[in-house]
Amino acid sequence: MTISQSSFTFVSDLVRRETAMLYDPGKEYLVEARLLPLAREAGCSDVDSYVIRLGTDLAERRKALDALTINETSWFRDNAPYQAFTDTLLPSVIANRGHVKHISIWSAACSSGQEAYSLTMLLDQHLPPGWTAQILATDVSTAMLERVKAGRYSQVEMNRGMPAPMLVKHFTRAGSEWEVADNLKRMVRTQHLNLATAFPLLPTFDIVFLRNVLIYFDMDTKRDILRRVHQVVAPDGFLLLGSSETTLDMEDHWGRESVGRVQVHRPAGTTSIPHATSAPAAWHPTAMTGA
Ligand SMILES: C[S@@+](CC[C@H](N)C(=O)[O-])C[C@H]1O[C@@H](n2cnc3c(N)ncnc32)[C@H](O)[C@@H]1O
Structure with a gap:
């Protein structure tokens, strides 16, 4: 796991503020797994530098929030x-x-x-x-x-x-x-x-x-x-x-x-x-x- 504690706190605060969804400590791996593809796409060397970018880039922040919401669903779920x-x-x-x-x-x-x-x-x-x-x-x-x-x-x-x-x-x-x-x-x-x-x-x-x-x-x-x-x-x-x-x-x-x-x-x-x-x-x- 490479995401720093300060990056994780920044991201979990952001998600909580924008959606009320909770990313409690222990979910660092999940945040990292979801942000890594976006970090690569944005040309950042790692998730921490991508998180720094989220501080100023509103469009990227929107993408990150989309990636961090949990969208699990299916047809006729639970019947x-x-x-x-x-x-x-x-x-x-x-x-x-x-x-x-x-x-x-x-x-x-x-x-x-x-x-x-x-x-x-x-x-x-x-x-x-x-x-x-x-x-x-x-x-x-x-x-x-x-x-x-x-x-x-x-x-x-x-x-x-x-x-x-x-x-x-x-x-x-x-x-x-x-x-x-x-x-x-x-x-x-x-x-x-x-x-x-x-x-x-x-x-x-x-x-x-x-x-x-x-x-x-x-x-x-x-x-x-x-x-x-x-x-x-x-x-x-x-x-x-x-x-x-x-x-x-x-x-x-x-x-x-x-x-x-x-x-x-x-x-x-x-x-x-x-x-x-x-x-x-x-x-x-x-x-x-x-x-
Ligand atoms: C696990 S899915 C559930 C989808 C569907 N209702 C189902 O049962 O299959 C949760 C959805 O809640 C949305 N969500 C999370 N926080 C939300 C909020 N504060 N307001 C509205 N939707 C939210 C996510 O974007 C995601 O699409």
Whole structure:
């Protein structure tokens, strides 16, 4: 390991200030592994001299932050939340939004877009005729948002959870990549949004996917984000977190219900879901074979 302690501290302070993500001592190897390719590209002899450059070069700093955000994601990640979406959450929203025939979803911390596009495929299959849907896909990483807009994925990325029938139905070959169909792209709008700072003006969402991002923040930041997310979820709406994430001790804000194999969070005081697990599962991820 060659990164100096002062460089590591500079970088972890920078990431914390800009994204609230924590790089605790012990993660020096990770910072070095992520910055070394950028240092080489920028013509720096080592990571320490690259970090000195980050002090003055704003464009390079943006690139470094993009490289340091953890963008791990996959199609239909963990399956169960998507099964709950199809079987219970979507039928509940459809039952309650007949007057507008519109469903509004937020993929907060969307990474390269697999979460948002997985949802568009289910909406394409299950939304009744005449209904519209909009998914707002947000992330702190501008590089990730560019990827969502492009909607292009490598074969390796497609191999991570994309069911073969969905690949055939919704993607076309684009050189060595696969590109998502325009009708699905039209459902997704991207916006730069840092969860750790005050939100810009947002619509009210029927369903929020806030998955696998709270784990990177400290307790106060998690609480603050959950408080602000509460303000933009419809009173009869839903919040889905990652499998190891919870709404902490915020019972005054969030109630919990089990839907299939997942915990679904709802604004406190909401009556339980009338359709819970009653609809036959029309989409069985485990029955699909990967691409
Ligand atoms: C591990 S990925 C999770 C992606 C997706 N939600 C999933 O579950 O597969 C975490 C994402 O959170 C984003 N992120 C990190 N800090 C953030 C912040 N302060 N505001 C918004 N997004 C952030 C990262 O850029 C990354 O794309």
